[in-house]
Amino acid sequence: MFARGLKPLSIASVVLIVGAFALVFFYAPNDADQGFVQKIFYLHVPVAIVALLGFVAGGVFGIRYLRTGDRSHDLRSYVAIHISLILAVAALVTGSIWARAAWGQWWVWDEPTLVSFLIVFLLYACYQPLRFSIEDPERQARTAAVFAIVAGAFVPLNFMAVRLAESLVHPRVLSATGGSMPGEMRLTFLVALVGMAVLFVTLWKYELTSKQASMQLRALKRALADEDDSWVPTRRSAAPQQL
Amino acid sequence: MRRAVAAVIRKDLRIELRTGEAVPAMLLFSVSTFVLFHFALDRASVEGELAAGVLWVTLLFAAVLGMSRLFVAEREQGGFDGFLLAPVDRTSLFVAKAAVLFAFLAAVELAAVPAFAILLLGPSPWPAAGELVLVLLLADLGIAVIGTLVGALGIQTRARELIVPIIALPLMIPLAIAAARATSPLFLEAGAEALPGRWLLVLGLYDLVFGLVAFAVFDFLLEE
């Protein structure tokens, strides 16, 4: 069910990401202010944007699950949030490296995007513990969906609030360039952004397919075990176990 | 729906008045935290941004205390089942519980803010009392909405006391930002300045968005 389009998507990911990185190092000019360090921008910002979109998508699938009761939407929501969380960690780490390289410190409170990300990360880090602490699969899925929706609504509000809080006193520290972006930079950024988004969808489908295969295996095991008298233990899990 | 809401509110307020579990504990916690801040910061008085920060951090943590307990009675004594069987709109439970949490917060603040003024606050809060009350009301509304949502989420789990704080605190950070930024000019030693209107707008927007989200989503938490 989920594997449809996986092969073309993965090929597109390779082309776009490798292409983007080639553009970053061979095509895009060095930034006037920050020099070579600014190249991190082409990695950090696309990862951050895609992570946020992934979180919101998790909320959208949560809505779909609550509306239809179809557990495959819960699985889609879970995987989207799972991957976005990892991307969020990557965004925080690369952002921190950028801050260190450009500003000398490992963390800057002046950069609203980085701060907002920290808050969003703290929130979504609760998703898996929350799921794990509820045993009944139906209730787990429903509670997780509610959380995904509330958290998804929170993301834009949070960014707005943090940006308001910092903008009054401090200028943006980690901006792409001093002023507007020249054409070559813009193109490179766009390719990187699209590539990251396609990569996300690829990894998402990959994970979904793998989980579905495990589920079907487990169901097969259970069906066969009934006749075989061998006990198949069921473990508590944060991830959806059955579609 | 209004009667169902009123009934639940009356029940919870009556329970609280009779047994007095939540509000005294939240109040005690707040005052202890003020004392803790005195020693941790090593200051006899705070003003301006520091005062606003101390006050709001304390209030938020006290609120988190109250959130976990909000639905405990329903869970342990079958109140959820009774509510589901009754022919009422399920969202009325949300409205009622949010109103109850709001009332608890208001009651706590009625004593905690004066305690703060006596113990730690340098300048007098009186000149800006009206604006302070406005900020408190708007922020309490947001805390009530978030608290009811997270309390209902937490009641589904086995690790309620752990899950509720870690989910509620990040969610309330925009609230903390707006409330602290709005309050800090009111606590200035030199004399209270005007309240920055933009933060009131942020508070209002936050309350509105999460109120709507909670309204839409709360039903699903009640299904068995």
Added chain:
Amino acid sequence: MPALPLDDAGPYVAAAYLVFLGLILVYVAIMAAKLARIARELGELTEIVDRRSAARRERADEEEAVPR
């Protein structure tokens, strides 16, 4: 032409891109482990099914032999 400065900035940029690469490869490793487990369990299940159909064939042969 690419300018690859060996000044202070280089290591940081490299580190950032390596973090990304590392995360992807860790993911590949995890998925590989999952796939190995799936393959192993699939093998076990296939074995069970084979055993069962062999047993059924034996039983069918016996039942044919008895009425004689």
